[in-house]
Amino acid sequence: MMDFLQPTSWSEALRIKSERPGAVPVAGGTDVMVELNFDHRRPEALLDLNRVAELAEWSEEDGRVRLGAGVPYARVITELGDELPGLAMASRTVGSPQIRNRGTVGGNLGAASPAGDSHPALLAADAVVEVASVRGTRMIPAAEFYTGVKRNALEPDELIAAIHLDVARGPQQFAKVGTRNAMVIAVCAFGLALHPEQQRVGTGIGSAAPTPRRASAAEEFLSGELTAAGLWSAPRPLTDSVRRRFGELVAQAASPIDDVRGSAAYRRHALAVLARRTLGWVWQDYCGGSWPACA
Structure with a gap:
């Protein structure tokens, strides 16, 4: 028997998660429902967050976006392509239109799969994950959020509230390699962002x-x-x-495995190629004068 819990406010959701830490949060359900269908997971309860309106909102203040954990990929693409171009590019590669209408960046973070498409873009853009419980709120840099294969830094009573990212002040790119062009799990993926105001480069490997x-x-x-x-x-x-x-150093940063989607050697080679290509694209944009630093 599995309980199905439906809070209607954020405070209620946090209270339920505190009382039922084993309850698995679900919004789009694009990962959780697959695991349930294949009987890979049988939690004591599901915590449906679809009625928590504030999770489906985003805002911008002082050049920084607060993206609610329940905002679907489709809205990232249509509403935030200029502000968060790298994340919007990654969002376009996620599944099918139906999946992009349901799946969320917050859910991708919660699943913490190494192959999640949003992760390289979040890392390259220096994203910070806002998590909360009845005890309070924590801000966790994306680089510290992933703790192992499908494991993250959330405590049992915490939920992901939002993702914080600066509005892009330089070109960003995302690319991935898969066994086909659509609806594919990445063999490897790479995100790149230029931060000209800080004279710094951001990367993400998936x-x-x-x-x-x-x-x-x-x-x-x-x-x-x-x-x-x-x-x-x-x-x-x-x-x-x-x-x-640059491509060599990106490949050296990886520690891939051989699996049914590709060998470790192929992944390293592909990452080097993706790194060179995305660098070419962002630098072409930067030199093209479309960013303030080039004007």
Whole structure:
């Protein structure tokens, strides 16, 4: 027997989660319902969050977006493409139109699958996850949120409230490799963001390690190259050696496995290619004058 709990407010949802920490939250249900259908999971209760209106809202203040955990991918695409371009690109690659209408970034974080499409974009953009319980609210950087394969930093009585991201101040990109063009689980994925005001680069690797992760050495290398050559203020084409080294460092940051979707060697090779390509795309945008730093 499985209880089905339906709070109508955020405070009620937190109270129920405190009283029933084993209750599994569900909004879009695109992950949870699959696990239930295949009998991979049989929780004591489901905590339906669809009636909690504030979870389906987003707001922008002082150049920062607060994205409610229940905002579906389809709305990220249509409403936040300019503010959060990397996340919008990643959202376009998620499943089918039906899945994008139901699935949420908050649900992707809760599932914490290494192959989740939103994770590389969140990491590259320095996202912060807002989690809450009856005890209070915590802000967890995305880089610290993933703790293992399908495990995250949530305490048993906590729920994901929102994701906080700065409005993009530089070009962002996302790309993934899969066995077909649509409705595919990533063999590997990569997110890239330029942060020109800080003269810094952000990256995110997906489906190529036990958890989504950043490629810190690649970020430091590229940031250093751009700064040393004065390219943040006076952009010009990058050398092939910089592109290749960036790709190599991204591949080295991964720790992939062999599985039915691809070998570890293939994943490393594909990541290097994705890193070079996304770098080419963001740098073309940056040099094209579409961002204030290039004007």
